[in-house]
Amino acid sequence: MTASRRTPKPTRRRVASLALLAALAGCAAPATPAPAPPARPPGVATTPTTDATGGVCPVRSSLPPDPTPPRRILDRGELVAGVDPSDATMSHWDASTQRFEGFNIELMLAVARALWPADDPRNRLTFKAVPPGQGAFTMLDKGEIDVVATSLTASCERARRVLFSNDYLDSGQTVLVRKRADGTPEFAGMEQLGGRRVCAATNTTSLAMIAGYRTTGGLRPVPVHAPHPVDCLVMLRQGQVDGVSTDDNILLGFARMTPDTTLVTEAPRSERRSCAYHRDENCTWFTDEPHAFAFRLTDGRDLVAFVNHVLAQPRTAVVWQQAHDRWLAGHRDRGMPSPGPVTTVWPPPDPAPATPRPAD
Template sequence: MRTHARRRAALAAVTAAACAVAAAVAVQLPDRSGRVPQHPDRTQPVAAAAPSAAAAQCTDPEASLRPSTVDGPAVQRIKARGRLVAGVDQNSYHWGYRDPATGELSGFDIDLVHAIAKDLLGDPDKVVFIAVTTSQRIPALEQGKVDIIARTMTINCERAAQVAFSTAYFGTGQQLLIPRKSPITGFDDSLAGRRVCAAKGSTAETQLKKNPHSASVLTVPNQLDCLVRLQLGQADAVLTDGALAAGQAAQDPSVGLVGKPFTTESYGVAMNLKDEDLVRRVNAVLEEFRRGGGDSPWMQAYRKWLAADLKGITAPPEPKYRD
C-alpha cells in the first residue's frame, strides 16, 4: 500500500509540474531545432461577431466552406511571414503533448498541424507553436495571436458564431474519468455530493452547468489539471471528451472511464471568422489527410497515436460542406 501511495504521489507531482508549465495563457514553444521563432501578430486584431444572433440561426455547425487552394489574404499573410502560427495543447497525451523521450511536441493534432504547414509553406516544420489554455482558444484567434487552433476543439453553434471551423476530423463524446474503485456509475445521480472537475471553457463545463446531478463543480485551466485533482483526491470525477479521457487513463492505470458517451461531438480546426480562404485551404488539406482508405495519413496517425486506447475506429468522419 505504501509503495502504491508513493507511486501515485510521484505521478501526481510530475503531472502537476506539467500543468504548471501549461498554466500560461499563451506560451511560445520551440520548434524542432530548439529555437523559439519570432512571429508578428496581425497589425490589427480582427474581432469576431457577437455570438448570440449567429448561434440562434445555426443549424449544422459542422458544415464548413468547400475546399480551395486559392491563396487569399490569410494564406498570403502566412506565406509572407514564412511560418504558420498554431495554438495547441502540450499536455494532452497522444493529442498534443511534450514527448519526454524527444522533447518535441507530438500527437495527432500536432501531425495535423505539420500537414497544414507543409501544404502552405512546403515544409512541415515551418510552425510556431503557441500553448493555449482551453478557455483562451477563441480569444487567441480573435486577437490575432494564432492563425489556427488545433487543440481537440469541439465544433458547436456557440463557438461557430465566434470562430470559423474546418470540417470535422475526429468524433467523440462526453464521458467520466474516475478512480477504478469509485462507486460512480456514469453521468447520473451517482454524482450527487461528489466533486466533478472540468476545464474552464470546455463543452464538459457546459454540460455540468446544464445538469450537475447535484455535484459540486471544479473548473481548471487545462484538462491535465483535472487529472492532478483526481490523483490528489481533490476531485471525485473528471468530465471530458472520451478521446481525451482515454489518453489520461493510459497515463494513469489507477483511473478509468465509466458509463457510455452521452453526447456526440466532433473536433475541428478553428480559425478567425474573417479568414475564409484559410478555412478552405485547411479543408483541402483535410481532404488529402483522409484520402487513401486504410493507408491514408489520417489512419496512419490514428494507428500511431490513438488506436491502442480508442479501438475500433475504421475511418475518419465524413466531411460536411455548405451548399
C-alpha cells in the same frame, strides 16, 4: 529556424501539475469512495462559467474547400498553431524529442506539407501553448496564432466567435474516475455521480454539460472547474473530486498517464446517450463533440478553405489513420469523418439532429 526553437515550453504552472501527477502515479487508489473534500487549489470554483449552450449544438458544416494556399501565410513563411502542451493524445510536449507530438500535430504537419511541399513541415510550423476551450480565442483574435489546434468542440455558440474547419474527429464527453482495489471504477457512470464533484476545465463545453446533466433520480453532479483538465486530473488523484469529465480522446491519454484511474463503463440514461458517431454499443458518451480547427472570424476564410481542401485529400486520410492508430487506439469513433455539407454564410444555420456519416 526550427519549430522546437520557436516553441515556448509548457508553463511553470502546468509543469508543476504534471510533476505532481508523476509523483502520485505510484500511489494506490482508495479501496472505497469517500466524500470529496472541498476543492482548494488556486483557480478552482464551482460556479458555472461561459459557453453554456455550446455542447448541445454541434457544427459540422464548414466553408467550401479551396486548393489555393493563402498568400499571406506563404509570404510570412510559417504557420502558427495554438496547441495544448499537456494533451497526451492530441498535442503534448515530448521532453525526449524536444518537440510537440500527437494526433493534431500530425494533421497540422499535413497542412504545412501542403503549403510548402519542398520543405520539412516542422521547419514551417510554429506551435504556441494556449489555454483550453474558448481561452485560445483571445490569442486568435489578437493575431498571435493562425489556428487553434487543440481538442476543440465545434459548437453553434463558438461559431459566433470563430470560423471552423470541417469536422476531423468525432468524439463525445465521458468521465474518468478512480479505480477500486479490484480494478473496477468507483463510479460506473454519470448516473452514479449525482451529488458528486465532477471537474472540467473553465470555459469549455464539458463544464456546461456537467452542470446540465440530471440523473434518473433527479440529482445533478456538482460541477467543479479548474484552469486546465490536467488540474482536474491532479485533484482526482488527490481525492478532491470524484470524476474528471471531458472528451473521450483526452481522457484516454489521462488514463494511460495514471493507471489507477479508468473511464466509466456504463452508458448514461437513454435520452442523454450520444452514440451516432460511436462505433459499438459500449457507449458512455453523453454529448456529441465534433472536433474542428478554429480560425479568425475576420480574415480566416482563405485558410479555412485551404485546410478543408487538405483534409479532403486521400493522402491526408492515410496520415489520419496512421495518427489515429498511434495516438488514439481505443477511441471508439467510426473513422475519419467524410466531408460534410458546405456553407457560404457564417455562423452556419443550426444543424439537424445528428445521423452517422460513413467513414472514408
